[in-house]
Amino acid sequence: MITRMVPRLLKHICLRFVTNLFPAPHMPPSLTDALAEPAALTPPVPVGQRFRGRLNYDRAKCIGCRLCLRVCPANATDYIPEEKKILIHNDRCCFCAQCTEICPVKCLTMSGDCMISSYARKESVVTDTGPVQTDVKA
Amino acid sequence: MSTTYKVPIGPVHVGLKEPVTAWLELDGERIVGARVRPGAIHRGIEFMARERNPIQVIYLSERICGICSFSHVLCFIRAIEDLAGMTVPVRGQYIRTLVLELERVHSHLLWAGVACYTIGFDSAFHLGMQLRERVMDILELLTGNRVNYGVATFGGVRWDVTPELAKAMREMIRYYRREFTPFRDIVMDDPIAHARMRGVGVLTGEEAVRYSATGPTARASGLRIDLRKSSPYEAYGDIPVEPIVPQDHFGAARGDVLDRFAVRVMEVYQSLDVLEKVLDGLPEGPYAAEANLNKVLASLKKAEGTGWGIIEAPRGDDTHVVHLKGGDENVYWWKVRAPTYANAVSWPLMFRGNELADAPLIINSIDPCISCMERMMVTDGRGDPRVVTRAELLERCRRKTFDMMGRRA
Numbered sequence: 329m330i331t332r333m334v335p336r337l338l339k340h341i342c343l344r345f346v347t348n349l350f351p352a353p354h355m356p357p358s359l360t361d362a363l364a365e366p367a368a369l370t371p372p373v374p375v376g377q378r379f380r381g382r383l384n385y386d387r388a389k390c391i392g393c394r395l396c397l398r399v400c401p402a403n404a405t406d407y408i409p410e411e412k413k414i415l416i417h418n419d420r421c422c423f424c425a426q427c428t429e430i431c432p433v434k435c436l437t438m439s440g441d442c443m444i445s446s447y448a449r450k451e452s453v454v455t456d457t458g459p460v461q462t463d464v465k466a
Numbered sequence: 467m468s469t470t471y472k473v474p475i476g477p478v479h480v481g482l483k484e485p486v487t488a489w490l491e492l493d494g495e496r497i498v499g500a501r502v503r504p505g506a507i508h509r510g511i512e513f514m515a516r517e518r519n520p521i522q523v524i525y526l527s528e529r530i531c532g533i534c535s536f537s538h539v540l541c542f543i544r545a546i547e548d549l550a551g552m553t554v555p556v557r558g559q560y561i562r563t564l565v566l567e568l569e570r571v572h573s574h575l576l577w578a579g580v581a582c583y584t585i586g587f588d589s590a591f592h593l594g595m596q597l598r599e600r601v602m603d604i605l606e607l608l609t610g611n612r613v614n615y616g617v618a619t620f621g622g623v624r625w626d627v628t629p630e631l632a633k634a635m636r637e638m639i640r641y642y643r644r645e646f647t648p649f650r651d652i653v654m655d656d657p658i659a660h661a662r663m664r665g666v667g668v669l670t671g672e673e674a675v676r677y678s679a680t681g682p683t684a685r686a687s688g689l690r691i692d693l694r695k696s697s698p699y700e701a702y703g704d705i706p707v708e709p710i711v712p713q714d715h716f717g718a719a720r721g722d723v724l725d726r727f728a729v730r731v732m733e734v735y736q737s738l739d740v741l742e743k744v745l746d747g748l749p750e751g752p753y754a755a756e757a758n759l760n761k762v763l764a765s766l767k768k769a770e771g772t773g774w775g776i777i778e779a780p781r782g783d784d785t786h787v788v789h790l791k792g793g794d795e796n797v798y799w800w801k802v803r804a805p806t807y808a809n810a811v812s813w814p815l816m817f818r819g820n821e822l823a824d825a826p827l828i829i830n831s832i833d834p835c836i837s838c839m840e841r842m843m844v845t846d847g848r849g850d851p852r853v854v855t856r857a858e859l860l861e862r863c864r865r866k867t868f869d870m871m872g873r874r875a
């Protein structure tokens with residue numbers, strides 16, 4: 329039966345392919361080996377201007393006021409009383425950017441980094457990323 | 467003599483997106499009775515709110531629903547603003563309206579696609595999903611996220627609409643005016659889609675009133691109800707919105723699944739018009755009343771009282787009631803009534819006389835959001851299980867309305 333869908337479907341055959349085959353076009357024989365070579369992977373789609381990714385934390389600038397702990401909805405920030413500094417658990421963070429807004433010295437910023445999954449728990453803890461980088465937004 | 471069988475649909479079923487159980491009583495293929503049993507996905511969000519301050523709860527309320535997350539956020543924020551007496555700059559109100567309507571577009575498009583998928587019209591499902599990408603891109607450009615935007619805050623919004631963004635949105639509106647109509651025609655003119663949706667899951671107008679249906683479900687049954695018209699909030703005071711009912715467009719309201727489909731499709735066009743008017747009328751000025759979060763937190767710590775927020779979410783009326791205690795930083799209590807809760811009551815009526823194969827379609831036809839709906843039961847701790855009768859409930863409701871009218875007068 330010819331319905332209105334048929335011409336649509338025929339049109340779609342000649343359309344451009346839009347899916348980004350991330351991280352690889354086909355399932356590699358060994359996923360572990362493939363992931364060990366990031367250069368061979370298909371890069372992800374670039375993130376938008378206002379994308380909020382992993383937090384950057386300028387540890388030296390932090391004054392230990394604990395305001396970021398007060399607003400964090402996910403309790404992703406921990407205070408280290410001995411050092412009067414914080415650390416951020418990325419795996420708990422919901423990327424709301426509330427802490428970057430309240431921080432009085434602006435030592436917390438959102439980066440555009442979205443590839444933050446990891447098998448190791450320790451890798452998703454941010455302790456210091458150095459002075460504020462250029463890829464950050466307010 | 468006929469024998470009936472009890473067959474469960476759910477809690478886990480290929481046709482359902484979220485866990486809910488419908489126990490259907492079947493006579494052959496025909497459904498003669500139904501009982502809906504929610505309770506598989508209660509998350510205790512209101513309890514979690516009690517150990518968080520209002521700013522933290524914004525992001526918690528965002529996670530009540532992934533599709534209409536902004537509606538829940540806005541509803542919660544309006545409840546807090548109501549009790550603390552905060553005002554929102556006009557530009558903030560317009561941007562909130564903008565996000566609300568963008569969310570309605572994406573929610574209705576998603577639903578329309580999923581409805582096609584439920585009747586086995588997979589090519590239309592993919593077309594719907596393809597259309598939806600455009601509004602998701604705009605939401606990402608505006609807020610940084612595709613879902614859970616994090617864009618609202620007390621007294622305004624957190625991100626502004628730049629001229630480039632406004633341009634991209636106008637382009638999106640043009641794209642939808644051009645591309646959405648073929649999708650609508652493909653489904654609404656398709657004889658098989660008609661056969662699957664016409665006369666299925668009927669809810670008459672009178673039943674919709676009696677069972678308190680809301681949103682598109684009620685409008686498809688012919689009720690002219692829309693909070694954007696009856697109780698305008700944010701920019702809807704400036705931008706009139708007429709409720710969309712099938713009798714205006716197709717002659718009669720049958721209250722079946724096809725009517726629900728049609729109402730949502732027409733609402734996408736309406737949302738595009740509203741979006742255009744918002745962009746045209748976007749006033750200059752600040753978009754948030756108070757940028758200093760510490761001041762906001764301090765003023766909310768002092769605030770005491772109960773606040774209400776009621777808005778028209780894509781699925782129906784969404785209600786949040788919040789209580790804050792003076793001197794206590796955290797939310798004292800918080801009650802959420804998601805639209806699905808009101809609409810799900812009508813399920814057993816919609817099932818009557820339909821066939822088993824239509825059950826997932828009927829369940830999906832109200833655009834259910836089960837995890838939003840599953841709220842806590844309240845007990846007074848004395849173990850007195852009492853059933854409140856309809857008359858008593860009505861009486862309490864009237865009393866409360868009079869109380870509120872008195873308070874606002």
Ligand code: SF4
Nearest residue numbers: 400421422424425427
């Ligand atoms: S971005 Fe949000 S969730 Fe993440 S650490 Fe900051 S406040 Fe917490």
Ligand code: SF4
Nearest residue numbers: 390391393394396431
């Ligand atoms: S708000 Fe900023 S300065 Fe204060 S503790 Fe957090 S990171 Fe440090």
